[in-house]
Amino acid sequence: MKLIKSLLFVSTFLVVNTFLFSQEEELNPIDTLGIAVNKIQSELYILKKLKISGYTQVQYQIADTAGISSYAGGNFPTAVDNRFDVRRGRLKLTYESGLTQSVIQFDITQRGASFKDVFVKVAEPWIGFITLTGGIFSRPISFENEYSSSVRETPERSRIVQLILPGERDLGAKLSFQAPKSSKWNILKLEGGLFNGTGLAGTNDFDSFKDFIGNIGINKTTKNEKTNYGLRFSYYNGGIKQGNKFVYKTIDEIAPGVKSWIVDSSTSNLNGKARREYFAGDFQLNWDLPIGFSVLRAEYLTGYQTGSAASSTSPNTGTAPTGDTYIRPFNGGYIMLAQNILQSKHQLVIKYDWYDPNTEVSKDEIGKPGSKLTATDIKYSTIGIGWNYRVNTNIKFSLYYDLVTNETSQNLAAYSTDLKDNVWTIRMQYKF
């Protein structure tokens, strides 16, 4: 039996080999090359579906004073007025197959590793007009919120964007409507979605209120391909669970010249819905001028923001608030001009941004005894001046100065004068 098996094995081996060799003999070099090219093509086709990209930003910063609160890359630790920092270390994996896309993005810095984007995008197959996105992704409000830090002309987003839309992302789903590129209606885009409202760091929702975000915008390029402009209006309507029955939403004059928060302490306030409503408009102009490419951007946000006595920042946590609720009318925005020097690698930037967390009060009205108006209600504005040097596709150097000015109040000792909180940033970026 063993012998028969061995014979069978040897004869099969010989037959197969003869067949294979006779096949090989028939192939001429062009056929062999064709087979190899086909094999490479099919492997490339699979590989091309996966895209790996990312960027690393390393920076050195000098602050006017040690331990300042800052929106130029985060607060400085006590007793520290200069620091090295890996501001962002992003690694993005994008897998695209036909009308579907899946994205996972990580942020790896000395502070640890965290995820930034985890979403799935599916386009309808008929005319490619509607796209559904679900997961953790940028909220569809504010141009600067959605614009990548790797290409932004300034090191950080404006103070208002950082405060109102912390972490830029939220967990939810949105529908996008845009005609195909071949259509004249492609210039128009409409988006609408529902989100948890707890921000990127909110591992789970802490209330049952879902936040609606919608926008409508146009983006058009002139026929001579010299000018491109975009204009968009966005609306945010959401709510945050009230942690207790004390809700501050009205400011009134309690005595001559003394404005104060008026507390509403109805028992029905507990677990009620606090107002979170924003109206936003953004405008972008890209202009190919003989002196170099010009980029002009402006944004304005206004509405009602729910926060606490100590902060007007939106939630970026999975923990429900337990303290008193403050609902402030706010506004803010920015205007930025980036001018490229001819066709060189150099770009100059100037930006002005402001954030008024409470438009009902100003200056000395803040901090008066019994008013409950605190440093949280102080308005800030920042003038930023910078220079970008793009060495090549991968490397960019930036030098930027944030000149921060705060509203002053003689009734708040810490804010009787402008704080010394200006910051220099020297940054090196590698993008791949």
Add this chain to the structure above:
Amino acid sequence: MNKLNFSILFIVLTIASAFTFQTPSSLKIKGSDTVLPLSQKEAEIYMKKNPSSKITVIGGGSGVGIAAFLDGTTDIAMSSRKIKISEKIKLQEAGKAYKEVIIANDALTVIVNPNNKVNQLTREQIEAIYIGKIKNWKEVGGDDEKIITYSRESSSGTFEFFKEHVMNNKNYANTVLMMPATGTIVQSVSQTKGAIGYIGLAYLEKNIKAISVSYDKGKTYVQPTVENAKSKKYPIVRPLYYYYLTKDQKLVKPFIDYVLSLEGQKTVSQVGYITL
């Protein structure tokens, strides 16, 4: 290894590396299918005159060429449309300064099968055919035959130029067949009686028929020829571009200067395009 041996080895390696890197200049050109036959011919003659030079020319469409240019995988991008503002922004972001050169002009040609008795169409009729309003040749004076429309893909500069200048920016009908290359349009139209397509003038062959076009609602019809394009009688004329990075000037300039020279422009005429 003693000091002398090390020195000899160093000298040998230096000489060897010098020879290794002194390879003949290699130039990559990629992009527009319209510009492709012209670039191929120019490169062929240029390489004969300069045996040490090596030029590779690949088609794929203007969009493909400019994308390769942005990625740094081609030295010259051929394009039958102007570079877009979004592409300029990407170049600016990458700190890349570029130059644009017009190397020739092309008369965009509407073609049909030689067995089709229609010889002329107005711009409005062509538009109506491509948006799907006119579906049968009998509606424009031809036989009772279904119209089969061929177009280039959206990555093609010709696709965009045709849409903008002939179709008044209207949308292509869903029934239009999008072809990956100009050659496939020529082939398909030559084999299909009811077919219509559009190509660069240089692609015109005996097995397809060029249509005379009217841009004054049928008062005058003009045949797409080099002469008519030069005299500006033919209305659908567009420039053909080369794009290159300023830093690559040393590498690409000799070839571009040749294309722009009298001899290079003679080739432009021979291939079937319009000289500058």
